[in-house]
Amino acid sequence: MQELFTPAKETWLYRVNPALKFVLFFCLLLIVLFQRNLAFVFHLTFLYGILLYGYSGYRWKKLCLFSIPMVLSFISSALTMILFGKGVHVWWSWGLIKISEESFYYGLLLGCKTLCFGIISLTFLLTTRPIMLFYALMQQCKLAPKYAYSFIASIRLLPMIVEELRTRSNALKVRGVHFSKGIKGLFEHLRLYMVPLFAQSIRRAQRVAVAMEAKRFQMGVRRTYYYPTIYTKIDVVFLSAVVVSFLSAHFLKGIIPYKTLTHMLVPALQL
Known part of the structure; x- marks a missing residue:
């Protein structure tokens, strides 16, 4: 991709x-x-x-x-x-x-x-x-860092979710899991795929929230940036x-x- x-x-x-x-x-x-x-x-x-x-x-x-x-x-x-x-x-x-x-x-x-x-x-x-884009929005448009870095963290997590989905699919194939056809098979996919992915995403989001709070992203003080954007x-x-x-x-x-x-x-x- x-x-x-x-x-x-x-x-x-x-x-x-x-x-x-x-x-x-x-x-x-x-x-x-x-x-x-x-x-x-x-x-x-x-x-x-x-x-x-x-x-x-x-x-x-x-x-x-x-x-x-x-x-x-x-x-x-x-x-x-x-x-x-x-x-x-x-x-x-x-x-x-x-x-x-x-x-x-x-x-x-x-x-x-x-x-x-x-x-x-x-x-x-x-x-x-x-x-x-989010760095520029923070520096030129004065977007609050807690919102911008939240979006950045979400973008960074997308490849990890895709990798977890691939790992989950391979694990089910190794275990010899077979799905039913029709609506029943759809619910089986949701149960075996979505529930573990949601659980892992919630844990990961909690860790990101704690890390952002520890770095004091909730404060309104002036911050420095690793990637400066200028005109x-x-x-x-x-x-x-x-x-x-x-x-x-x-x-x-x-x-x-x-x-x-x-x-x-x-x-x-x-x-």
Whole structure:
């Protein structure tokens, strides 16, 4: 699993301050969420797609694999609205299916929003280390260390839980345990897997809580950090790239509006 999320090379996106990247991408998601101009969302999706596929540092095979859920979400959300949405100017209908200009517009808008959400989220996920994100949130956004280090400890414990699950599975195979089929077998899996894992997780969480209390994470005093995060020139480059892409999408929506996109995508629907 770790190899899947390991890039072929670390590009300049990895050196951007994670707190700045988080704030900017969160603002972009809010803008896309409340945006109702199809041309703007379409161009924004295309421009930030260049950022993902050109500068994430991952090979094309991995990027295509990561893109499958986004493409499926785009197709399902867009087709559902296009085929079954309401509209006045009907282009084609057959039974329950009715394609109109309005349903086509909102279908593409919903699909592009879904795709844009996926591209922005995937860019942040693939180019940000979780540990550095929480360090940046503590230092730049003043997040309380007791919350940040709790998340860091949780992330560190995930590989241990996976290893325990693998060990438990091998132990049951050595003992010759066989599970029933159907619902009964599902409950047997839950009983033999989940109960020991929950017990171990509770013990481990208790030890982590005691360790954090011993290191006085509950105090509000100023702390030092092993990984300092600061703003650099790369952050200026990243901020400029995001702003330029946003303004370019806003400019292009006047040059290539919705009507032009409609004639380019489905010229046969108006026949």
